[in-house]
Amino acid sequence: MSGVFITFEGGEGAGKTTLIEKVMRWLVGEGREVLRTREPGGTPLGEEIRTLLLQPRETELSPYTELCLFLASRAQHIREIILPALKLGKIVLCDRFNDSSIAYQGVARGLGREKVQAVCAFASEGLTPHLTLYLDIDPETGLRRAKNSRAQDRIESEDIAFHTRIRDGYLAIAKADPKRFCLLDASQPPETVFHQAMHLLRRHV
Amino acid sequence: MSGVFITFEGGEGAGKTTLIEKVMRWLVGEGREVLRTREPGGTPLGEEIRTLLLQPRETELSPYTELCLFLASRAQHIREIILPALKLGKIVLCDRFNDSSIAYQGVARGLGREKVQAVCAFASEGLTPHLTLYLDIDPETGLRRAKNSRAQDRIESEDIAFHTRIRDGYLAIAKADPKRFCLLDASQPPETVFHQAMHLLRRHV
Numbered sequence: 001m002s003g004v005f006i007t008f009e010g011g012e013g014a015g016k017t018t019l020i021e022k023v024m025r026w027l028v029g030e031g032r033e034v035l036r037t038r039e040p041g042g043t044p045l046g047e048e049i050r051t052l053l054l055q056p057r058e059t060e061l062s063p064y065t066e067l068c069l070f071l072a073s074r075a076q077h078i079r080e081i082i083l084p085a086l087k088l089g090k091i092v093l094c095d096r097f098n099d100s101s102i103a104y105q106g107v108a109r110g111l112g113r114e115k116v117q118a119v120c121a122f123a124s125e126g127l128t129p130h131l132t133l134y135l136d137i138d139p140e141t142g143l144r145r146a147k148n149s150r151a152q153d154r155i156e157s158e159d160i161a162f163h164t165r166i167r168d169g170y171l172a173i174a175k176a177d178p179k180r181f182c183l184l185d186a187s188q189p190p191e192t193v194f195h196q197a198m199h200l201l202r203r204h205v
Numbered sequence: 206m207s208g209v210f211i212t213f214e215g216g217e218g219a220g221k222t223t224l225i226e227k228v229m230r231w232l233v234g235e236g237r238e239v240l241r242t243r244e245p246g247g248t249p250l251g252e253e254i255r256t257l258l259l260q261p262r263e264t265e266l267s268p269y270t271e272l273c274l275f276l277a278s279r280a281q282h283i284r285e286i287i288l289p290a291l292k293l294g295k296i297v298l299c300d301r302f303n304d305s306s307i308a309y310q311g312v313a314r315g316l317g318r319e320k321v322q323a324v325c326a327f328a329s330e331g332l333t334p335h336l337t338l339y340l341d342i343d344p345e346t347g348l349r350r351a352k353n354s355r356a357q358d359r360i361e362s363e364d365i366a367f368h369t370r371i372r373d374g375y376l377a378i379a380k381a382d383p384k385r386f387c388l389l390d391a392s393q394p395p396e397t398v399f400h401q402a403m404h405l406l407r408r409h410v
Contacts (some may be wrong), residue, residue, distance in 0.1 A: 045270065048257055052250060064280035064328050065250065072273035079267040119324055123269050 003086035004204050005127070007097040010135035011166050013145030014186045015193065019135065020093055022194040027091055027205065035085040038095035039070070041077035049073040063109040067116065070101050071123040078124055091205055098124055099132060099173055099181065107169025108162050128180070130204050133197050134170055135186035139163035142186075208291035209409050210332070212302040215340035216371050218350030219391045220398065224340065225298055227399040232296055232410065240290040243300035244275070246282035254278040268314040272321065275306055276328040283329055296410055303329055304337060304378055304386065312374025313367050333385070335409050338402050339375055340391035344368035347391075 006023075008016045020036060027034045040046020049069050053061075061069075074097070085092050098120035106116030121128075137145075139160055174183050182200050184193050211228075213221045225241060232239045245251020254274050258266075266274075279302070290297050303325035311321030326333075342350075344365055379388050387405050389398050 043264070045257060045262070045266065052253055057250070059248070059285055061250065062280045062284040064330065065277045065284070068273045068277035068280055068328055072270045072277060075267045075269035075273055079270070080264055115327055119327055122320055122324055123273055125269065 002089045004091045004131075005082070005086060005094070005129045006091065006201065006204070007094045007099070007129040007132045008135070009096060009099045009103070009132055009170060009181075010186060011137060011139060011142045011163055011170070013142035013147075014135035014137045015145075015190060016095055016135055018190050019133070019193055019197060020095055022190070023093060023197060023201065026194075026198065027093075032205065033088070033090045034093060035081070035090045036093045036095075037077070037081055037085075039077055039097075040073045041081045043073075043076045043080045045076050046073040063105055063111055066109070067101060067105040067111060067119070070105070071120065074098070074101075075123050075125075078127055082127070094129075097129060097132070099134070099170065102173060103166045103169030107172065108165035113169065113172055130180070131200060132181045133200065134174060134181055134183050135193065136167070136170065136183050137186040139167055207294045209296045209336075210287070210291060210299070210334045211296065211406065211409065212299045212304065212334040212337045213340070214301060214304045214308070214337055214375060214386075215391060216342060216344060216347045216368055216375070218347035218352075219340035219342045220350075220395060221300055221340055223395050224338070224398055224402060225300055227395070228298060228402060228406065231399075231403065232298075237410065238293070238295045239298060240286070240295045241298045241300075242282070242286055242290075244282055244302075245278045246286045246299075248278075248281045248285045250281050251278040268310055268316055271314070272306060272310040272316060272324070275310070276325065279303070279306075280328050280330075283332055287332070299334075302334060302337070304339070304375065307378060308371045308374030312377065313370035318374065318377055335385070336405060337386045338405065339379060339386055339388050340398065341372070341375065341388050342391040344372055 008020055010016050024034055024036050040050045049072060053066065053069050082092055082094065098117070101120050102113055102116050105111050106113040143160065143163060173181050184196050186193060213225055215221050229239055229241050245255045254277055258271065258274050287297055287299065303322070306325050307318055307321050310316050311318040348365065348368060378386050389401050391398060
């Protein structure tokens with residue numbers, strides 16, 4: 001694997017999409033080969049799984065079911081999209097990866113941070129990002145931003161307490177793995193966040 | 206959990222369906238409350254996942270994807286069907302469970318027996334069968350039987366070598382966990398297999 005694998009993480013409304021677009025434009029402007037992707041990454045199976053995950057249901061999904069569906073979608077995304085791009089030497093910018101499962105299912109849904117981390121490492125064939133940019137934001141601010149920008153899906157309709165647990169999950173990862181998982185204060189203006197991101201990215205790209 | 210959880214395992218054409226029917230009739234005839242089930246067990250999500258798994262595809266599923274989809278279906282089956290029945294004190298007869306993942310994905314597809322076992326234990330919330338009846342048969346004989354009884358799906362069209370690895374997987378489980386995982390010689394007449402199964406089941410039901 002000769003490419004660079006960068007992932008972006010954060011709760012609802014943290015500004016991931018805006019940051020990824022800025023990073024993408026910057027790197028392409030520098031003549032780099034970049035693949036921008038997000039789960040399910042355009043794999044047909046991933047899209048079908050995404051539909052299963054996001055539709056409202058009469059019987060709630062078990063958190064284990066939810067986790068395994070995300071892992072299945074991710075495993076296919078890795079095989080079909082991410083690994084081939086990395087083998088070609090591209091910079092891969094991925095919106096959400098294993099840390100989302102650890103924060104959402106491991107911590108917020110209570111399945112256990114380290115257990116979910118171990119399952120993620122197995123199902124993703126040990127693929128680890130070179131750098132993860134985590135956009136940290138107070139959940140109330142983030143949810144207010146997200147509500148203004150688009151319709152709510154099943155996950156976004158959860159309450160503030162749930163989103164606070166997600167943030168706790170991310171902060172625990174930042175503490176456990178500070179070299180890879182870098183926190184950016186997402187309450188700052190987008191341009192400031194982008195410049196801090198560039199500074200971190202220059203070490204890898 | 207006050208019920209009894211019995212699972213049935215075996216390669217293609219080993220005679221699981223016939224044996225489960227005989228066991229079901231016997232236990233119901235004795236006035237026991239029995240739930241007969243199989244993955245995906247009639248959960249709406251499980252049926253949708255089954256469709257994803259069995260349809261032929263242009264891009265092959267990663268074995269990790271396959272494993273995670275089976276685990277997702279199983280996790281929902283456990284929550285919606287198996288645990289509620291066990292809580293009511295029923296005898297649950299389940300056609301395939303974690304050992305299938307260990308034999309098929311862990312051994313035959315090469316993901317690793319112990320690693321898959323650990324992931325299965327986590328995703329199934331630690332639920333372990335009281336007894337597993339494994340119908341052991343030579344793959345050539347089993348595949349010949351299966352071909353005569355119904356159309357082939359994606360998994361059945363794999364070659365003999367693959368089915369031999371599945372059998373190796375099951376035999377490794379039998380060696381590692383002989384108290385729970387009991388081998389029955391499925392080349393014997395169905396009535397003989399049933400009587401041996403009854404003998405093993407009497408200790409639990």
